[in-house]
Structure formats: structure tokens, C-alpha cells
Amino acid sequence: MDIQGNIIQLKGVGDRKALVLKNEAGIETVEDLLYYMPRRYIDRSSFKLIKDCFVNETVSVSGLIQKVTITGFKKKRLEVLIDDGSDTLIGVFFARIDYFMKIFSVNDRVIFSGKINFFKNKQIVHPEFDFIDTESDSMQNTVNTARIVPLYPSSEKLKQAGFDSRGFRRLMKSALDHCIHLINDSIDPGILQKYDLMKLGEAIPAIHFPESFEHAEMARRRLAFNEVFFLQYYLMLCRKHLRESLPRTESIGYDASLVRGFASTLPFLLTPDQEKAFGEIQSDLSRPFPMNRLVQGDVGSGKTVVAMGISLMVSGAGRQVAVMAPTEVLARQHYQSFTSLLPQGTRTEVITGSTPASDKKRIFSGLESGEISIIIGTHALLQETVRFKDLALIIIDEQHRFGVNQRAALREKGNNAHLLVMTATPIPRSLSLTVYGDLDITSIKTKPLTRIPVKTLAFPQSRRDGVFRSMEKYVSQGRQIFYVLPLIEESEKMDLRSAIETYDHLRTVPFAHRNVALLHGRMKQEEKDEVMGRYKSGATDILVSTTVIEVGIDVPNATVIVIEHAERFGLSQLHQLRGRVGRGEHQSFCVLLYPDEISEESRKRIETLVMTDDGFAIAEEDLKLRGSGEIIGSRQHGHAGTFEFANLAEDLGLIMQAREEAEAVVSATGDLDIIFAEMRENRYSGLISGIRKKRILSILS
Numbered sequence: 001m002d003i004q005g006n007i008i009q010l011k012g013v014g015d016r017k018a019l020v021l022k023n024e025a026g027i028e029t030v031e032d033l034l035y036y037m038p039r040r041y042i043d044r045s046s047f048k049l050i051k052d053c054f055v056n057e058t059v060s061v062s063g064l065i066q067k068v069t070i071t072g073f074k075k076k077r078l079e080v081l082i083d084d085g086s087d088t089l090i091g092v093f094f095a096r097i098d099y100f101m102k103i104f105s106v107n108d109r110v111i112f113s114g115k116i117n118f119f120k121n122k123q124i125v126h127p128e129f130d131f132i133d134t135e136s137d138s139m140q141n142t143v144n145t146a147r148i149v150p151l152y153p154s155s156e157k158l159k160q161a162g163f164d165s166r167g168f169r170r171l172m173k174s175a176l177d178h179c180i181h182l183i184n185d186s187i188d189p190g191i192l193q194k195y196d197l198m199k200l201g202e203a204i205p206a207i208h209f210p211e212s213f214e215h216a217e218m219a220r221r222r223l224a225f226n227e228v229f230f231l232q233y234y235l236m237l238c239r240k241h242l243r244e245s246l247p248r249t250e251s252i253g254y255d256a257s258l259v260r261g262f263a264s265t266l267p268f269l270l271t272p273d274q275e276k277a278f279g280e281i282q283s284d285l286s287r288p289f290p291m292n293r294l295v296q297g298d299v300g301s302g303k304t305v306v307a308m309g310i311s312l313m314v315s316g317a318g319r320q321v322a323v324m325a326p327t328e329v330l331a332r333q334h335y336q337s338f339t340s341l342l343p344q345g346t347r348t349e350v351i352t353g354s355t356p357a358s359d360k361k362r363i364f365s366g367l368e369s370g371e372i373s374i375i376i377g378t379h380a381l382l383q384e385t386v387r388f389k390d391l392a393l394i395i396i397d398e399q400h401r402f403g404v405n406q407r408a409a410l411r412e413k414g415n416n417a418h419l420l421v422m423t424a425t426p427i428p429r430s431l432s433l434t435v436y437g438d439l440d441i442t443s444i445k446t447k448p449l450t451r452i453p454v455k456t457l458a459f460p461q462s463r464r465d466g467v468f469r470s471m472e473k474y475v476s477q478g479r480q481i482f483y484v485l486p487l488i489e490e491s492e493k494m495d496l497r498s499a500i501e502t503y504d505h506l507r508t509v510p511f512a513h514r515n516v517a518l519l520h521g522r523m524k525q526e527e528k529d530e531v532m533g534r535y536k537s538g539a540t541d542i543l544v545s546t547t548v549i550e551v552g553i554d555v556p557n558a559t560v561i562v563i564e565h566a567e568r569f570g571l572s573q574l575h576q577l578r579g580r581v582g583r584g585e586h587q588s589f590c591v592l593l594y595p596d597e598i599s600e601e602s603r604k605r606i607e608t609l610v611m612t613d614d615g616f617a618i619a620e621e622d623l624k625l626r627g628s629g630e631i632i633g634s635r636q637h638g639h640a641g642t643f644e645f646a647n648l649a650e651d652l653g654l655i656m657q658a659r660e661e662a663e664a665v666v667s668a669t670g671d672l673d674i675i676f677a678e679m680r681e682n683r684y685s686g687l688i689s690g691i692r693k694k695r696i697l698s699i700l701s
Contacts, residue, residue: 093126113127229659293421482562483561563593
């Protein structure tokens, strides 16, 4: 048996079933199967005599089969009568009767688990069952009854192939019986003892067939430590390799007075966090290896100003800067900000998908000759025709909108160019310590003193007309309003008001005398630009929109944002939407509308947003409410993806321990070239949850 070999090694798994396991559950090898995490457990350990069982109790009972009969006329059923010496009970089966007739025989000893009911006799309908060896009377090998039983994620196709939870338990038992002796521990025993962690050979069986819920949690913690430790180990090795083994980067001989001069021309003072960000980035640029830094800042904290100042430093040193934004609207907005605030003579251009061919040709030429110092653009920057004379700094805004491959493609256009990625969605601490372990992180938390906090209010849908009256009040004062909805068109499956439906209602009933416009993702780019242009100019009073306005739209005169069906949005997304207002001199408001009846979780999200405007606190709460899977997905292609065992909302202490130990191992590491060669030869691939061989090679590449 090869633990990293194909799953078809296991009895009962042929080519067809192996294909279903691969497509539906990502299980290709025996190793993949062993790390297929149960979604939850149920307690079937409550063993009772049949005479002591009562209706509606969930119990396990054992007895000898006395009779196996098929009864019923129109709807046949199989009845298996068992006797434990105290009383009798019937196991009733309405499906797969022919199959069950073959496996249940008189005088076999069986365990039934399930809920007791009564129809002429005590019975359990479709009980879970295990057979007991009548010679030894042993229940040691039961996997479906008389114990804490795992339930596994299972799609309809998996179930059709025989991989419901029962099928997975049977397959898992087979894999463990054959492979338990092949599991080698890759972590030093001293580390395990230091943190009171189980051995890997104990944890893997325990995660599937624990003796108790506490035993299952001990196993999960060990496997969580494993995946965090090895993720950090490989990320730190790669980072060390980048700094020590790759060609050295020429440090940028910047003139710090340029930033001081730039700051003195701004209509506001830099915050302490902005000053700190400048210092950390300047230090990075003076080193002989590429910068790899993430700047995270709350909405309105001034990340763009930092990007402009650093761009000025690099361009002032005669080098080139590329700034990539996820949308054309945001790219053009950055271009306007850069050209209005940077000193004259800093040649800056913008390129997007809609840039005319004649302008593109001129820009391509200017980049290749070095005449253009700063280029701002969208994915258009990734075109092969975009070539630089000396690209030294890449700035990626809203980095979670871009995949790893896109970032790498832009970086290849320079000679080991420095990388600065920015996000307006603060990252929970546990996430920054794990998935973002290959980046240095700068946090900008303080906001400019001139920024007036947005007041957040929440109302049930029944008070919508009152919200309309308030909207009219602010429009009559010359202010503008965002009105956001989650859907473009009306949905038959969900009782949600669509953007189009709301737009038609607002412009014909309560605001027929006002200019109301519609913006959504399906519109052509030129239509979007026209709508946003009219809104920014003040020609539009109310902009009805989907979440396309979530990031980067800057309209200082917009002082109210109404978010309808707020219960349908994530907490961080609501916070981002709120950041579209509060950018001018007037008090701004965020109004959340929700149905009169909502879930407790939705209510908690809305209450959190009303109580705080601290994006970092909101990110932590969002992680608790949504869990790590959805949040980690933002890291995108080629990275660790969702953790299988670590819980980012609850395992911060364990994460810090695993990271500390990984860092100690890497710092003591010698020749990196030898280590990378050994890794590619599988020496380190082992049983490493969450970062198995295929993921290791992805990160190393």
C-alpha cells in the first residue's frame, strides 16, 4: 500500500468511483482520503438494554437476530427482529430491501443505533448498524454505532456512488487498517511535547474515530498545528530563498526630501500611521532584495496618499512605477488623484481596456523609452505589448481582486521589481499570520483628523417610506445619495428587491422630480463611465447600484448611502460600502434596511456595524461570524485555500505557536538550494495537511 498512491488501491474503489471521489471531493490519493475532515460528529455511544429504551430516545442497542421478514402490501418493508435477553426491537427498512435481505441473517449479532419509536413493538426506522463477531463478542471495530460517529461532507453524486457518511466510514476504516503504520511524524518530538500535542499517527485515526468529543478536539488541534506549521515553513523558506538565493536587487537611491515636499503640499497633515508606512517602505527599497509588503488600511485611512508618495520617490530616482487597479473607474480615479497632487513634471499616464489604440501606441512607446514614469491601469497592464525600460515598483490596489498569476505576470515585466499590495479590507490577525506569512504587513489604522465619522442607522423594511422622506431632505440640501441592492434583476427564488425594480420605483414614485440613475455590473464599460461621470459632476441626485460601487468610488458630495437587504451582505462588505460616503465636509449617514424578520446572525452583523466604524474590529467579528473558509478564499489562485483543520477565529494562540516554531526551524536552515531540491524529491511532502505535495509544488513554483 502506497499512502501517496491512487485511491483505487483500496478495496471497493474502481476507476468509476475513483473519478467521482476526485471530481466531487478532491480525493485522488489515500493521503487525500485520510485528510478528508468530518463535518461534524454524532454521539451513538449511549448503549442501553432494549427494556430500558423509551420513545424518541436516540440509543444504541445490540442483540441476536431472531427473524428477518418482508411485510406490507403496497409499500413493502423489511423487518429485522433482535433480542438482547431483556426485550425485543425491530429494525425497519423501506429501501434497498433486496440488499438488506442478503446481509441480515438469523443468529447474527448486530448493533442498531437510531431514534426509538413504537408501532406494535419498539422499533428504529433505518437504523445505523454494525455486526459483532459472535465468537469474541467484540465491539472494537464498530464504525457506525456504539461510539462517537463522524459525518462527512457528501454531495448527491458521492452518495449515488456509495459515498454517504456510512460509505466514507467504511473506506476510512480500510485505509487506516492498511496505512496507519506508514504515517511518519515530520515534526520534532520536542515541539509536540512542548505544546502537549498528539503524535500524527494517533491524531489521524482519532479525527475519524474518536473515543470522545474531547479526543476529536485534541486530534483537530494537532492537525491544525501541522497545517499552520508547514504552511509557514514553506512560505518562510520561499521568502528566505527570495532574499538570499535570487539575483540581488539594486537598491533605489531615493531622495527622501521628495516625500517631505510632497507632504507639505497636501491639504491635510499625514497621520502617524502614514508616516510609519513611508518609513517602512523606504527601508524596504534600500535593501538588496525585492520588497514584498502589504499595506492594509481602513476605509479612508489614506493608503492612496502613501502610494503616491512612494511612487514619487521611485520615479524621482529615474525608475518606473506601475499601479494596477481592479476596475476602470478606480484606475481613472487614481490617475486623477496622482496628476492633481504629484508635482508637475512627473509624467503619469493611464491605460485601460477602453483606451483608444492611438493612445495605447503612444503609451507603449513612452514606457519602453522610459519617458513615462508612472503608469496606472487595469488588467491592460498585463498585455505582452506593455514593456518597460526600468520597472522598479509595482503597486497593486485592492489586491484580493487579482490572482497570484496576474501579480506574477506584472512582476516579470521588471527585474526583480519591488511589490507593494494594498487592501482597504483589514485582515484578521490570525489570517495575516498564516496565509499572508510571505508578506511584510503595514497597518494604517488612524484616519485623518478632518474626516467626519459616518453615522450608521438601521431600520426594518416597514420604515422604508420614512427613509425616503429623509433622502428627500438631503437631496433638497444639494447632497447626493447611493442606494445599494444585492441583485440586478428580480429573483423568483428569493424575495429580494432588485436594483432595476427599485430604480423604476424610485424614479417614478417618490423621486419622480429628481435625477435617478442606475449602475450595475452587466452594463458596458462606456455606459458605466457615463453614469459615474454624471454622478461625480452632480448631475445625478440618487444612484441606484449593485456592489460595483463597493471599492474606490470617491464622490465627496455623496453624504447618504442606503443599503437595502443589508442582511444579505457580509460584515466587511457592508463596511466597505459605508466607506463610499463621509469623504467630504458634511456629516454623512449609512442607512441599513432589513426585513422585519431576520436571522440572529444577520441581526448580529447589523448591530456590529451600527456600534463601530473600526474596520479592524469589524474584520475580526466578520471572521467569527462567517468562518475562515470564505475569508481565505480572497487569497485566490495558487495559495493555501481554505484550512482543513485550523479555525482562524479561535486558534490564534496555536497559530502563533506554530508560526514561532516554523520560524525557528527556517532560521537554522542551511543551504536553501539543497533543501528545495529535497522538497521536490518528496522528502518533505509527507502527510502535511492543507499543503500536500501538489500544493507545495504550486507554492514553490
